[in-house]
Amino acid sequence: MTTTLQFTKGQGTGNDFVLFTDPDAGTDLTPAMIRALADRRFGGGGAGGLPAGRTAALPTAADLREAEPRAEWFMDYHNADGSPAEMCGNGIRVFARYLLERGLVQLGEDDVLVVGTRAGAREVRRDGTGFRVDLGPWRLGDDDPVVRARELHAARPGLPISVGNPHVVVALAGDDELDGLDLTYVPIIDPAPVGGANVEFVVPADPLVVDGLGRIRMRVHERGSGETLSCGTGAAAAALATRYWAGASAPEGWLVEVPGGGVGVSISHHDDGEHVSLSGPAELVFTGALAL
Known part of the structure; x- marks a missing residue:
């Protein structure tokens, strides 16, 4: 069965992504679907896909949700070849912009947006015309x-x-x-x-x-x-x-x-x-x- 997916293309210093909202994690997201979305000739075109799902809806994120209840949204990042990745520094800034412009979150000048990732929760703040993310300990x-x-x-x-x-x-x-x-x-x-x-x-x-x-x-x-x-x-x-x-x-x-x-x-x-x-x-x- 064919699925029509509404998406948004975003970029941070030319690192580009295909984003879409999947709050209940209801999309059967396969590597083939990510590859189709990221395809630069037949899809949206990007270095990866950024589905936005609620952390509570993702069974694999249960531990993160318990450890950091502020992380309402989860950045389920996948590379262009369909493989999952732990984190994406440009992607999480674009993800924050997407959540804001879709009215899914609010973020004042002094507020903190906590986003779930496979690497754990990450804090994002406004920073001039863009965003700053604390990537945590290195x-x-x-x-x-x-x-x-x-x-x-x-x-x-x-x-x-x-x-x-x-x-x-x-x-x-x-x-x-x-x-x-x-x-x-x-x-x-x-x-x-x-x-x-x-x-x-x-x-x-x-x-x-x-x-x-x-x-x-x-x-x-x-x-x-x-x-x-x-x-x-x-x-x-x-x-x-x-x-x-x-x-x-x-x-x-x-x-x-x-x-x-x-x-x-x-x-x-x-x-x-x-x-x-x-x-x-x-x-x-x-x-x-x-x-x-």
């Missing part, structure tokens, strides 16, 4: 992987970092190396992480710090989606990796330039450790309907 991985990429003429060491989802960050020598990468091919991580990882390639600015703010450029290959114009959690991981490499004098605020624009990353200190936050724009582009 963690440095234990492995010492090397990464090979097309047009990168030698394998490079990578730094594994988790910000709710897995990343491997690679430092490059300069803009020529970064611009010359062919990320239509999947970078090879050795040893390969269980479940895969996003791979970020980073070049520090020169000078690295201006007016107390660190600056880097980044390109990313996202597992399940390929190269995207931006990756929010990837930008956070890239800033954290550069800060780690730079040492104790490195700043806690960063500007990350991606092909789709720029996002801000900041580190703050909490009882459960260092948290990393991501800020940037989020826009809804158009609405449509698709027969699935």
